[in-house]
Amino acid sequence: GTILTFALAGNQNSGKTTLFNQLTGSNQHVGNFPGVTVDRKSGEIKNHPNTEVVDLPGIYSLSPYTEEEIVSRQYIIGEKPKGIINIVDATNIERNLYLTMQLIELDIPMVLALNMMDEVRGNGGSVRINDMEQMLGIPVIPISASKNEGVNEVISHALHVAKYQESPGKKDFCDKNDHNGAVHRCVHSIMHLIEDHAVAADIPLRFAANKVIEGDSRVIDALKLTQNEKETVEHIIIQMEEERGLDRAAAMADMRFSFIERLVSSTVIKPEESKERER
Ligand code: GDP
Numbered sequence: 001g002t003i004l005t006f007a008l009a010g011n012q013n014s015g016k017t018t019l020f021n022q023l024t025g026s027n028q029h030v031g032n033f034p035g036v037t038v039d040r041k042s043g044e045i046k047n048h049p050n051t052e053v054v055d056l057p058g059i060y061s062l063s064p065y066t067e068e069e070i071v072s073r074q075y076i077i078g079e080k081p082k083g084i085i086n087i088v089d090a091t092n093i094e095r096n097l098y099l100t101m102q103l104i105e106l107d108i109p110m111v112l113a114l115n116m117m118d119e120v121r122g123n124g125g126s127v128r129i130n131d132m133e134q135m136l137g138i139p140v141i142p143i144s145a146s147k148n149e150g151v152n153e154v155i156s157h158a159l160h161v162a163k164y165q166e167s168p169g170k171k172d173f174c175d176k177n178d179h180n181g182a183v184h185r186c187v188h189s190i191m192h193l194i195e196d197h198a199v200a201a202d203i204p205l206r207f208a209a210n211k212v213i214e215g216d217s218r219v220i221d222a223l224k225l226t227q228n229e230k231e232t233v234e235h236i237i238i239q240m241e242e243e244r245g246l247d248r249a250a251a252m253a254d255m256r257f258s259f260i261e262r263l264v265s266s267t268v269i270k271p272e273e274s275k276e277r278e279r
């Protein structure tokens with residue numbers, strides 16, 4: 001039958017290699033991604049024949065700034081794994097979720113393995129997992145990779161979303177009613193404008209639109225926009241920058257961090273707060 005392929009993606013030091021080892025045991029192959037010196041480690045999930053997990057390099061975003069980021073997005077967009085396992089360091093959620101939001105834009109079935117929960121709990125903190133799942137629109141599984149806790153749950157959720165191709169439930173993280181309304185309108189106008197090109201180039205639409213706004217030349221070239229369309233895109237972005245009072249890169253980053261702030265403030269209970277609660 002067909003092989004269920006998974007990308008394991010996360011920030012550096014999120015516990016990616018630890019989880020990869022728990023998922024695959026000793027069944028690992030090491031190679032290289034084509035054309036670069038970045039290691040490509042893959043393996044079958046323990047007790048699940050016809051699966052393959054690829055341990056992507058540790059990355060902070062899907063912007064094309066480092067070899068690791070280019071390799072990772074090339075792999076996900078080009079080879080189209082059936083699912084993404086996104087590992088997040090629960091002790092550093094704000095920073096880690098920046099990548100999570102970009103992965104969700106790719107519209108590939110995905111689960112979030114919230115790692116280092118042993119440390120969070122040890123410090124007296126906690127996370128409202130159900131609320132986080134609702135706000136992100138993907139399954140969230142609290143784990144401790146180093147203690148092998150929650151790993152089987154990650155496997156069963158990952159197999160499920162991949163088998164049934166359950167894509168993330170939401171991709172729009174703009175709050176239309178806050179100061180990001182202009183960004184929201186800009187993203188939608190550009191999605192509308194580039195839709196046929198994104199389909200032809202086989203690039204997920206929202207990811208393509210966001211990358212066009214960020215000025216990502218690889219994505220812009222791949223879309224093969226006409227001169228006329230490029231000018232329209234530029235006009236839409238300039239209008240957004242004027243309304244928003246920020247340049248395009250800052251406006252997009254602010255849109256993502258505003259959401260992350262809302263998410264963290266309603267789902268993460270920091271140690272001091274949880275102690276308050278107990279009193
Ligand atoms: P990578 O850079 O994402 O591949 O991260 P590693 O797997 O190398 O892990 C980074 C560090 O975090 C190592 O020292 C691990 O032992 C540690 N680590 C990984 N998972 C956990 C966990 O669940 N809890 C704790 N406390 N430490 C962990």
Ligand code: K
Pocket residue numbers: 013
């Ligand atoms: K490491």
Ligand code: MG
Pocket residue numbers: 016017018058
């Ligand atoms: Mg590693």
